[in-house]
Amino acid sequence: MPKKESLCIILAVYNGEDYLSEQISSILQNSYQDFCLHIYDDCSTDGTKEIIDKWTETHPEQIIYHKNRRNKGVIQNFLQALEELEADYYMLCDQDDFWLKNKIKDTLRFMQDLEDRARKMPAAVFGDAKVVDENLNVLAESFQKQGRLHAEKTDLPHLLMENKLLGCTIMLNHALKEKLGTFPPQIRMHDWWIGLVASAFGTIGFLDEPLLLYRQHGKNIVGNSSQKNYIKNRISHLEKQRESLYRTCSQAEAFFEIYYEELSKEQRALLHAFATLPEQNWFIRRYRILSYGFFKSGFIRNLGVLLLI
Secondary structure (H helix, E strand, C coil): CCCCEEEEEEEEECCCCCCHHHHHHHHHCCCCCCCEEEEEECCCCCCHHHHHHHHHHHCCCCEEEEECCCCCCHHHHHHHHHHHCCEEEEEEECCCCEECCCHHHHHHHHHHHHHHHCCCCCEEEEEEEEEECCCCCEEECCHHHHCCCCCCCCCHHHHHHCCCCCHHHCEEEHHHHHHCCCCCCCCCCHHHHHHHHHHHHCEEEEEEEEEEEEECCCCCCCCCCCHHHHHHHHHHCHHHHHHHHHHHHHHHHHHHHHHHHHCCHHHHHHHHHHHCHHHCCHHHHHHHHHHHCCCCCHHHHHHHHHHHC
């Protein structure tokens, strides 16, 4: 059993030589220092290892390097790191962002206030970010506002349809980490799965302030998009969007099967209704969306769902 730490920061890296050193520096310069930075290298082939070696030489007690035996992909890299580590709190970190000076302190304080109100049940918190270009020039003051996202709507019906949690801002407590259990291949994104578990069995809090600079560049796995670009992309790739929606239903089906015994009667009905949407006729699909409240953020997104489904 590994020693339980106070706070683990999980930095998932893969061929991250362009921005990795700047990211590590921003973490180490945070105002809160009682943490251990665990870097999980997913079999990088560039200069990532050499960059990490320089940092571990100067911070041997605060930075721990892990090298995966095989490439797992970003989702499993994060989730299996969570499975291995033991801490009171965990933060997730991307290799190409830049953490603001009070990110750790503000997030931890918000988490502990949430735990006090929620009697230390499984909890996740997430926040906002400034969107920047590759040189950290600000493109938008708020990731959430630019995308017109409703970050406060983190109940299970909303989270089944749309991810709300910005993964690089997430903190989860140990109680939530212990609930994560099996990580099925149907997971859309690691932060989405964490949100579903927290919503079903605990609580989620949104810290309405920018916690980091969310860098946009040509290699982003998941990037930011304005609502105008969102609409344009959906219209030009309708069949792809329909497939994406049905994969979201598959994620719900996996969640239903894994947690069936722990779900309430109402949660089982809700998850079953969502997971089996593709099997229903035109009328039933739309009736279920409207009656159960399987909504995305805003009128335009929801209109798109009703047209696609």
